[in-house]
Amino acid sequence: MEKKIRDYGQYTATAFFEDEEFVRHILNRDADAIAYWEQLIQQYPDKRLFMEEARTWILLLNKQPAYMPATDRLQLWDKIKNEIAGYEERRRRYQPLKLIFKWSAAAAAVLFSILILREWTSHGEKTYATTFADHERVILPDESAVTLNGNSSIHFLRSWKSDKPREIWLNGEAYFEVKHVAIKNRLQQSDSFQVHVSDLALTVLGTKFNVRNRRGLTEISLLEGSLRIEKNGPEAFVKILKPGEAFVYDSSRQLLAPMERKPQANKAWTTNELDLDGYSLREILEVLEDNYGYEITLEAPELAGKRLSGTVPAASAEDILFVIRKVFNLKIKRNANHLIISQN
Amino acid sequence: MQDERDIWDAFRSGDESSLQVIFDKYYFPLFNYGHRFSADNHLIEDALQELFVKLWKNRDSIKETGSVKNYLYKSFRRVLLRLLDARQRKYTFSVFDEWPELEQELAYDHTIISRERLENIRRNLKAALEKMTPRQREIIHLRYYEEMEYDEIAALMQLSVSSTYKLLYKAIDTLRQYLSKSDLLILLAALSLKKI
Numbered sequence: 401m402e403k404k405i406r407d408y409g410q411y412t413a414t415a416f417f418e419d420e421e422f423v424r425h426i427l428n429r430d431a432d433a434i435a436y437w438e439q440l441i442q443q444y445p446d447k448r449l450f451m452e453e454a455r456t457w458i459l460l461l462n463k464q465p466a467y468m469p470a471t472d473r474l475q476l477w478d479k480i481k482n483e484i485a486g487y488e489e490r491r492r493r494y495q496p497l498k499l500i501f502k503w504s505a506a507a508a509a510v511l512f513s514i515l516i517l518r519e520w521t522s523h524g525e526k527t528y529a530t531t532f533a534d535h536e537r538v539i540l541p542d543e544s545a546v547t548l549n550g551n552s553s554i555h556f557l558r559s560w561k562s563d564k565p566r567e568i569w570l571n572g573e574a575y576f577e578v579k580h581v582a583i584k585n586r587l588q589q590s591d592s593f594q595v596h597v598s599d600l601a602l603t604v605l606g607t608k609f610n611v612r613n614r615r616g617l618t619e620i621s622l623l624e625g626s627l628r629i630e631k632n633g634p635e636a637f638v639k640i641l642k643p644g645e646a647f648v649y650d651s652s653r654q655l656l657a658p659m660e661r662k663p664q665a666n667k668a669w670t671t672n673e674l675d676l677d678g679y680s681l682r683e684i685l686e687v688l689e690d691n692y693g694y695e696i697t698l699e700a701p702e703l704a705g706k707r708l709s710g711t712v713p714a715a716s717a718e719d720i721l722f723v724i725r726k727v728f729n730l731k732i733k734r735n736a737n738h739l740i741i742s743q744n
Numbered sequence: 745m746q747d748e749r750d751i752w753d754a755f756r757s758g759d760e761s762s763l764q765v766i767f768d769k770y771y772f773p774l775f776n777y778g779h780r781f782s783a784d785n786h787l788i789e790d791a792l793q794e795l796f797v798k799l800w801k802n803r804d805s806i807k808e809t810g811s812v813k814n815y816l817y818k819s820f821r822r823v824l825l826r827l828l829d830a831r832q833r834k835y836t837f838s839v840f841d842e843w844p845e846l847e848q849e850l851a852y853d854h855t856i857i858s859r860e861r862l863e864n865i866r867r868n869l870k871a872a873l874e875k876m877t878p879r880q881r882e883i884i885h886l887r888y889y890e891e892m893e894y895d896e897i898a899a900l901m902q903l904s905v906s907s908t909y910k911l912l913y914k915a916i917d918t919l920r921q922y923l924s925k926s927d928l929l930i931l932l933a934a935l936s937l938k939k940i
Contacts, residue, residue, distance in 0.1 A: 414920040418913075427891060456846070456865050457919075461888035463844035466772060467779040469788070473771045476789055477764060480796045484760065487801060 408444050416447075416454035426458050529553035530572075532693030533717060535670075542566055542579055544593065547670050549573035549612075550691035570597045573612040573691070575670045578625075580606025598651045603628045610667040614690045621646035621663035629656065674714040681706045684724060685741070692717040699742035703728060748812050756803050766812065767796055773813075774820050780837050780885060781824055787831070791824040798823070811896070818900045837878040839885050840870070872922035880915035887912060 416422045425433035441448050528538045528548060536548045541560050548554065552572025560566050578593045595602040597611055598618045607625025611618065620629060622641040629639045629647065635654040641647065646659040646666060659666075665675035674687070682704040685696045694717065698704060712723045721739075725732055733740040748769075755762035771792070778788035799806065799819070809815040828835065843866055873881055879901075886892045886900065898908040 412920075414916055417919070418916055423888070453865055456862065457869055458888055459846050460843060460866065460869060461839065461884065462891070463846065464840060464889055465842060465844055467776045467841060468772070469775050469779070469785050471775075471785050471789060473768070476771075476792060477767055480767070480793050480800075481760075481764075483793070483797045484800045487797070 408440060408447060411444075411447060411450060413450040413453040413457075416451050417457055422451075422454065423458055426455050427462060525555055525557055527553060527555040533691065535672075540566070540568070542581060542593075544579045545577040547575040547577075549575075549669055551693060565592045565594050565603070567594045567596065570595055570611055570613060573610070573614065573669070575608070575610045575667050576604075577608050578604055578606050598649065599631060599633070600649060601630045601632070603630065608667075610663065610670075612666065615686070616651050618649040618651065619646060619659060619661075619666060620649070621659075621661075621666040623663045623667065631656075668711060669714060672713065672715040673711050674720060675711045676708040677710070679707065680704065681708075681724065681728065684708075684720065688717055688720060688739075694737055694739050696739045696741060699740060700730075703730075703743070749808065752812050753808060755799075756806055756808070758803065760800075763796065763800060766816070770813070770816050774816065777817065777890075778820065778824055779841075780839065780882070781835070782828060782833060784833075787827060787833075788824070791820065791827050794827070795820050795823050814892075814896055814899060817890075818902075821900060835878055837881040837885070839873050839881050839889075868922065869919075872919045875922055876915055876918050879911060880918060883908070883912050884915050 411419075421433070422437070424430075425437055437451070441451065528536060528546075530536050530548045530550055530552050533550045534548075535550065538546045538548065538554065540546060540556070544566075546554055546568070549572060552570070552574055554568055554570050554574060556566075556568040576593075576595065581591050592603050592605060595604075595611060597613045598616075600618060602609075602611065602620060604625060604627045607627055608623040609625075609627055610621040610623070612621075613619075620627065620641065622643055622645055624643055626643070627641040629637075629641065629649070631637050631649075631654070637656065639647065639656055644663060646661060646663045647656055648659045649656045659678075661675075661678035665677055668675040669691075674684070676684070679687075682698070685698060688694050689696055706728065708724075708727060713719045721732060724730060729744045731742050731744045733742075751762045751765050755766060774792060774795075775788055778791060779785075782788065795816075825835065846862070873884070876884070882901070883897060886897045892900070894908050894912075895905055897903075897912075898905045901908070901911075903911065
């Protein structure tokens with residue numbers, strides 16, 4: 401016991417209470433240890449009271465009478481025994497079945513690995529595409545949602561790592577509801593969400609916006625949050641959009657210009673409506689071609705620039721055709737997917 | 745007497761009577777430990793039943809163990825906490841039901857503590873324990889009642905050894921804060937004794 405050269409001068413009751421050797425000597429009552437601590441009291445007489453107190457605590461805690469439940473141990477064991485017996489019985493009965501199950505599980509595992517391997521070789525790229533007149537709502541790995549208009553597609557790498565921006569590629573038209581993943585006040589590049597469309601990169605954090613990319617024109621309509629349009633290479637530019645703004649980018653002239661139509665109108669399609677404000681008849685017909693897959697010939701070119709206002713239901717192409725036929729008094733000749741429109 | 749680990753190994757190879765030996769031996773200690781979490785005896789019985797049925801079902805995958813006690817305590821604690829959680833009871837822990845009579849222990853090596861002082865110490869210890877968090881109380885119980893070492897407590901409570909030290913340190917710090925007044929009194933008493 402000579403090895404311990406501790407400074408007991410600073411010891412109080414709690415220090416003794418914590419001291420492993422001290423605890424051990426009280427609980428084990430080893431003769432050598434008792435002698436050591438007795439001698440220590442002689443050496444530090446002013447510690448006697450602390451040691452006594454610590455010792456009392458330890459004994460109070462240690463000598464607690466064990467709880468004696470008024471329960472029946474044998475009865476509980478019988479219950480356990482019965483449950484075990486039932487389990488063994490079931491096991492005997494289902495053993496053969498289990499074997500079959502085991503084999504089919506193994507077969508399933510092999511099949512699963514083949515599927516995984518196929519996924520792997522496609523570089524984990526995921527594509528969603530809609531046909532004409534179809535809408536699809538896609539939930540992305542980060543729980544952001546993308547609603548695809550007809551004849552549109554997105555693709556992205558399945559494995560969105562948390563240290564990289566989320567990137568997605570768009571053709572056609574889609575409405576984005578992007579989940580905000582950044583921790584407050586700690587914005588990092590990796591928190592952003594990027595849409596590649598035409599030759600633009602749209603960067604957002606958490607927002608709602610609509611992107612329509614048809615015929616070389618890309619319309620970007622921001623409903624909430626903020627959005628950065630960036631073009632690299634020749635004629636590079638950066639434009640920050642505020643909520644309520646809509647811009648159109650002409651990729652042939654590399655020109656970005658504000659739009660007359662409002663963002664709310666541009667996303668009306670997501671609720672199966674078409675907001676006619678700001679559309680000319682030609683543009684409405686283009687929507688029919690782009691989203692519903694018609695080929696349209698307008699035999700009354702003087703009508704092309706005519707405008708309407710109001711919202712029409714657009715659950716199907718028929719709805720839209722019905723409205724323009726009535727309003728402009730048109731005749732529509734239908735030849736499979738080819739519509740020939742003329743003045744009545 | 746047969747070594748406990750031999751009994752454990754016999755149970756693992758499918759001997760039900762060995763499991764019963766273990767059950768008989770640990771019924772009261774585990775009940776006592778479980779009682780610290782909940783006064784509901786039915787719940788503790790349910791936990792014990794689940795534990796022992798589970799041991800039997802999984803006996804093929806259970807490894808040999810350095811300490812049967814530690815293995816049982818750890819598994820029992822896990823089952824019990826899950827049951828408490830499922831029945832939407834809070835995690836509580838009470839160290840004491842009743843105080844032990846310490847006359848005999850304290851009469852040892854000529855330490856005679858007055859009744860008054862013993863009462864005082866009890867009161868303070870009780871108050872300090874009440875101030876602690878349930879986890880702090882549990883660690884005090886495991887250390888001073890179950891006489892477990894730090895690494896055993898760490899494994900049981902699923903903490904790292906250093907977190908275990910920290911938790912116990914915090915518990916004792918609560919004790920210190922609470923008892924500082926009486927410490928001071930003792931210090932004064934000690935000083936006045938010296939003068940005499």
